[in-house]
Amino acid sequence: MIETEVAHRMEPGIRGGQYNLLLGSGISLDSHVLRNGKAVPIPSAKQLRDELCQEKKVHAGSSLQRVYQLLSSDEVRSLITPRFRNSVPGPTASLIASFNWRRIFTLNVDDALEAALRKDKRKPKFRVFNYCDLYSEPQVGEGVPIAHLHGYAPREEDGYIFSQQEYANQIRSINAWAHNLTHFLLSEPFIVMGTTLEEIDIEYFLSFRDAVGSRTDKPPSFLVEPFPDAATVELSRRRNLTLYEGDALTFLNELGKAIPNAKSPLPVVPADIRQIISPDTKAPIAAAFAADFEFVPSRTDRNADQSTDFLYGHTISWPELDVGLDVSRKVTTSLQSRVTAAIRGANNAVVVLHDEPGGGKTTVLRRIGWETARAGAKVFWCKAIGRLDPNKTVEAIGGIEGPVVLLIDNFADHVDAALAIAANQKRSGIVIVGAERAYRLQHIGRVMGAFPTERVPGAKLLQTEANALVQLYASKGLVGEKDAIQQPEHFSREISNDEIAVACCRILNDFQPLERIVLRAWQDADQDARYAYLVCAIVDRCVRVGLRYGILAKLAGGKTLAKQLSETHPLPLDFTDYPINEFVRPLNAIVADQALNVLVRKERRLVFDAAVELGLAISPYVNRGTIKQRLPEPRLAQRLFDLDVVLDLLGPLTREFYEALKTKWEWNSRYWEQVSLLNLRAAMDATSEADRQRFATNALQNARHAVTIERHPFTLTTLAKVILWKRDNVDQGSVQMFAEAFGHLTRAIELERRSFRVTVHPYMTLLQAVRRYLERGGRLTPAQTSKVNELLPQAQAEFAHDAELSGTLEAIRRMA
CATH class of the missing domain: 1.10.10 (Arc Repressor Mutant, subunit A)
Incomplete structure (x- = not known):
């Protein structure tokens, strides 16, 4: 029986779709396939072994792995696949399909679970992955991924993994799903059903869990076992698995009764976001937006006045902002005035705070969000870990009245999406406020292109701010240097001009x-x-x-x-x-x-x-x-x-x-692109002509290989860079090499324009090469001249703010 206290701990994980499943053959034993109009139960591993032993005239009791190795391809198609394909789901598979799961890993090769999910029209689509498929992260609204670790009957051409040696080889080599499962078992809640701890696969996977290192901040993980013995009880304890004595069907029925709305088919959207977005917003859009953004409240219950987590380096919470646990800073005032002006403007706007690491960017950004929400705007904090979908974001906020402010920390990670959101033609009144480390500003500028982006620089601590910081820590009893309490101004001078994170660290450590x-x-x-x-x-x-x-x-x-x-x-x-x-x-x-x-x-x-x-x-x-x-x-x-x-x-x-x-x-084009650049740098630093030639040749080969793997704007641009350097420094100005590089760069520009992500890199590389070529007496062909004349106004329009590119454009126009 699932105890009430345990059910309460499980509830957020079950209702929120956080649980993963690891399934064995036991969950399919009440499912069947139709053969000659008759229902034939899906066999267990033991039953399949006995059938195959009889068919191949092998001693009864031989292992499934041993007898499977005797089967020909035709015998696999006739004796294995029909027993597991086109399944009719039984009660257990159907009940599993009624819940929301994050991922499902199965040792089974049948398709009973997929058949059950197809029958439940309330659920979003599921995705099936075989052991040899590449890993994919589950996304909101895309359905649960089902990973078959031993093979999948509807894809018999991939083969089955029944041999222990084959399976060990898969884990060590290409089976990304099995490899990543060992990570998830350490960090996420799991329910293990339909199998025993004696199975070699289960024993291997669970060996990565232990009672000491397993997480206690997540809902409890379970082993569902009908007939546990003393060894099962002890291993469950060691692996930090709550043991449920019973079968999977009984467990799931109890779970459904113990947790209200456990089988709700729709992703949970927080009440604050649900109340703000339009009721006409489709559920998957609302769910995706809620997964990517947190609503910034305009007030809190102010229960955080005893919290000092922020002072130790944690991200400041909204209640901590409400009680003023941060210190007032000049950069905050400067950024707030820019944001306020942008909100009052007629067009969508982007404002970016940039500073060095430790400059307090996140705190300033969250303070801006808090104050802007208190002033009445609808403010959302970006919490997306993966790709931010601009179309879904615009659709979700489209029905919100008044200005909408989106706060994006680590802005460069989402700059493409931010540009698409700000440049959309469907919704005005969007203000995006980002924060990023200063060294990533160039990347941001190149992606944003001609879109107006206001930049606000951060600043080190002023004397008055440092003094306030020392007094804040003193008021919380966190100053170790006693003299600093009596002489805060003296000690604040020691940390003024530090980044604020450095100052906080020094205050906590006696100003060392x-x-x-x-x-x-x-x-x-x-x-x-x-x-x-x-x-x-x-x-x-x-x-x-x-x-x-x-x-x-x-x-x-x-x-x-x-x-x-x-x-x-x-x-x-x-x-x-x-x-x-x-x-x-x-x-x-x-x-x-x-x-x-x-x-x-x-x-x-x-x-x-x-x-x-x-x-x-x-x-x-x-x-x-x-x-x-x-x-x-x-x-x-x-x-x-x-x-x-x-x-x-x-x-x-x-x-x-x-x-x-x-x-x-080595499958990855980025890998070879960087190896190419490494060899190019070695060629540049070479002290002998032989080394220069050798490294340049290697660089060219690596760059060509990267393009062979992926014809991408980055790989094409890198290949062109290598060709141009080798042309200028090794091959005495070959016209053919210039023409080849010219072609790669124009192709890179075309690919970027098709993808609506135009960057300065191929333009800069091409136009600087043209400038050098003309300055050294080269002559463009009519086709090249036409292409350059086409690209010059494009580059001017897209990158007017780039002084280096503007200078190159002017030089080319003078020589044309």
């Missing part, structure tokens, strides 16, 4: 210099915690969304993470996506950045090892589908492989880094 604080924290932590923190620091250098908990737990251990997700740990971590709590990053970004800088100087090989293991760990999450979804792992990979980032972190170990990851990443 930041590097000393970092070194002491590193010394006070154990080896596992140091490793977890280093991995998170590398991720934070690349993307601000953090690293999936399950990936980090598998790399560093769940026990370590449980300790570090506490302010009392010397190297504390935090969740980036509260209250979902799936992605982890360092609590204090500026401390992590400083720690990484120290390790790059003193322990570069350690940084190398962590970066390589990180690259290997995220590889099953990255494919063309997830790249389009803009999931965190592909975005992380894009930065992790960026040559400039790698050189900064690894220096002389850079080439070794790319070589170490080649096996897992």
Whole structure:
């Protein structure tokens, strides 16, 4: 029986579709297939083995794996597939289909569950994946993904995985679903049904869970077992699984009775958003918007006046803003005036706050949101982890009266969507306010192009702000240096001109210099915690969304993470996506950045090892589908492989880094693009003509290979860059090479214009090459001249703000 207290803990996970399933053959035993008009039950693994042993005249009791290896392809088609295809779902599969699940992993090859889902018209479409398919993240409104880990009868051409050796090989090599399952079991709630802990697959998967390292902040996970013995009870305890004694059908029936509306087919939309958006908004649109945005309230219950989480580095909450736990800053006033003016304007507007790491951008942005909501505007905070859908966003806010303000932290991650939202022709009165690190401004500007974007610079602490900060911490009893309480102005001078995150860290640590604080924290932590923190620091250098908990737990251990997700740990971590709590990053970004800088100087090989293991760990999450979804792992990979980032972190170990990851990443065009740029840089630095020729040739081969994998604007632009450098520095100004590069760049520009994402990179590369070519006496062909004349006004219109490009355009016009 499911106890009342346990049902209460399960309720948010069941109603919110947070639970995953891991299913064995037991859930299909009451389903059947039709053969010659008769209902034939789907066999268990034992029954199938006995049938095959009899058919192949093998000793009874031989393993399924042994007898399966004796079957020919024709025998597989006649003896295996018909037993599992075109299933008629029984009560268990039908009941499973009536709930909302996040993911379903199944060891079964039958299609009973899919048949049950097709019959339930209330549910959105489901998606079926076989063991050999690439991973895909479930999206709101797209239906539950069902991953068949041993094969799928309707796709018999893929083969079945009945051999233990075959299955072990799949886990080690291409089975991204099985690999990622080991991460999800560490971090998300699961229900294991229709199987026993004795099955080799289940034993392997659950070996990654333990009672100490498993999460207690998530709904409880279950093992449903009709006949548990003492070993099952003990293993359930060790794996932190709540044991339910009974079959799957009984368990699910109890679950439906214990949790009201457990089978609601519609995704839950928070009441505050439901009350604001138009009642005519379609349910999937509303659900998608609610998944991407949080409504900013205009008032709270003010129960946070005792909270000091923000002062330790956590993101400030709306109640903490309500009670004024932040300090008043000049940059906040400046940004607020720009936002207010934009709200009063007639057109959609984009305003971006930019500052260095630790400058307090997130707090300022949330303060702006809070004050703007109090003034009466409808304000929404972007919480999207993956790709932000601009069309669904515009449709969702289309029926909201008055101005709508969208707050987007880490703005560069969503700049494409932000541009599409702001430039839409359906809805006016949209003001987008973003915050981003200063070094990403160039990328933002190139994507935004000619769309008016107001930029507001951040600032280090003023003396008056530093004084207020010291007094704030003193009022909460958080100042360790007693003299600072009596002489706040004297000590505030020590932290003025610091980034505010650095100042807060120093106040909490007796005003010591930041590097000393970092070194002491590193010394006070154990080896596992140091490793977890280093991995998170590398991720934070690349993307601000953090690293999936399950990936980090598998790399560093769940026990370590449980300790570090506490302010009392010397190297504390935090969740980036509260209250979902799936992605982890360092609590204090500026401390992590400083720690990484120290390790790059003193322990570069350690940084190398962590970066390589990180690259290997995220590889099953990255494919063309997830790249389009803009999931965190592909975005992380894009930065992790960026040559400039790698050189900064690894220096002389850079080439070794790319070589170490080649096996897992050589399918990826981005990988070869960066290797090409590495060889191009080596050619530029070469001291001998032979080395220059060798590295330039390698760079060209790598760039061509990247284009072969994916004909993308980035790969085409990189190939053109390599050709142009080799032409100018190795091949004595070949006209044919210029023509080839010219063609690649015009093709890159055409591809970008078709995708409505025009960037300056191919324009800049092409037009600078034309300028050099003309300055050195080259003559354009009539076709090339016509193309340049076509591109000049395009570049002027799209990138009028780019001074370097404008200078190139003017130079070309003078020579034309």
